[in-house]
Amino acid sequence: MKKVAVTIDDLVFNWGDHTPCLSIPKFELYCGEKVFIKGPSGSGKSTLLNMLGGVLLPETGGIRVLEHDYSTMWASQLDRFRADHIGFIFQQFNLLPFLSLLDNVCLPCRFSAKRRARAIEEFGSVEQGAEALLARLGLAEASLYQKDVAALSVGQQQRVSAARAILGAPEIIIADEPTSALDTESRDQFLALLLSQCELSGSTLIFVSHDSSLEHHFSQRAQLMPSANGGYSL
Numbered sequence: 001m002k003k004v005a006v007t008i009d010d011l012v013f014n015w016g017d018h019t020p021c022l023s024i025p026k027f028e029l030y031c032g033e034k035v036f037i038k039g040p041s042g043s044g045k046s047t048l049l050n051m052l053g054g055v056l057l058p059e060t061g062g063i064r065v066l067e068h069d070y071s072t073m074w075a076s077q078l079d080r081f082r083a084d085h086i087g088f089i090f091q092q093f094n095l096l097p098f099l100s101l102l103d104n105v106c107l108p109c110r111f112s113a114k115r116r117a118r119a120i121e122e123f124g125s126v127e128q129g130a131e132a133l134l135a136r137l138g139l140a141e142a143s144l145y146q147k148d149v150a151a152l153s154v155g156q157q158q159r160v161s162a163a164r165a166i167l168g169a170p171e172i173i174i175a176d177e178p179t180s181a182l183d184t185e186s187r188d189q190f191l192a193l194l195l196s197q198c199e200l201s202g203s204t205l206i207f208v209s210h211d212s213s214l215e216h217h218f219s220q221r222a223q224l225m226p227s228a229n230g231g232y233s234l
């Protein structure tokens with residue numbers, strides 16, 4: 001039987017002004033599926049991703065990820081769960097400026113023994129895994145490794161952030177507008193790697209983008225649309 005990756009039931013979320021931002025009666029995603037989520041600016045795509053990552057909790061209703069109900073977990077349990085099971089590609093990349101490029105990519109494997117073990121199994125070592133993924137993303141030049149991550153181009157930072165999310169094959173990858181800063185060639189290379197890595201590791205991919213031309217690469221599509229109560233619904 002197929003395992004469920006994400007279940008949302010009767011979710012309502014607002015930012016404190018009593019106007020619903022999101023109102024989602026039902027949403028389900030199976031393990032290994034890849035969903036493309038779109039919606040107008042301000043419709044709550046990033047808010048939804050933050051809830052799926054356990055960073056924000058809904059007002060009412062529930063979110064279950066890999067059969068874990070976030071509302072019943074302590075903050076420390078949530079941190080551990082995130083580190084072990086979820087890879088994030090953020091809109092603002094969130095690279096750490098005081099770490100080298102390679103250390104940024106390896107970071108999640110330092111926090112999660114599970115991801116570290118999977119990276120070692122796949123690539124021989126965490127560092128070799130980081131280098132292999134960076135090379136596949138077109139970042140193989142040794143000179144780049146010496147650079148401050150803040151001195152990399154936006155597109156390069158986006159790809160470093162993708163390698164960091166993928167390394168150690170987390171079960172869920174959450175990507176918020178990951179191709180927005182890439183040219184067409186880098187975008188296609190990036191998406192091909194992301195999809196093939198998810199396929200290889202059986203990861204579930206939750207991908208938010210404005211770029212509708214990418215939709216056809218995904219097995220599932222969802223759209224945030226205005227709902228009757230004023231918020232947006234999937």
Ligand SMILES: Nc1ncnc2c1ncn2[C@@H]1O[C@H](COP(=O)(O)OP(=O)(O)OP(=O)(O)O)[C@@H](O)[C@H]1O
Nearest residue numbers: 015016021039040041042043044045046047048210
């Ligand atoms: N920290 C916050 N405090 C209060 N309101 C917020 C906060 N973050 C987002 N919002 C509001 O929640 C709504 C949804 O924002 P969100 O960033 O999730 O939308 P989005 O669909 O990702 O937008 P975009 O496509 O422009 O990135 C917006 O009205 C936004 O102003």
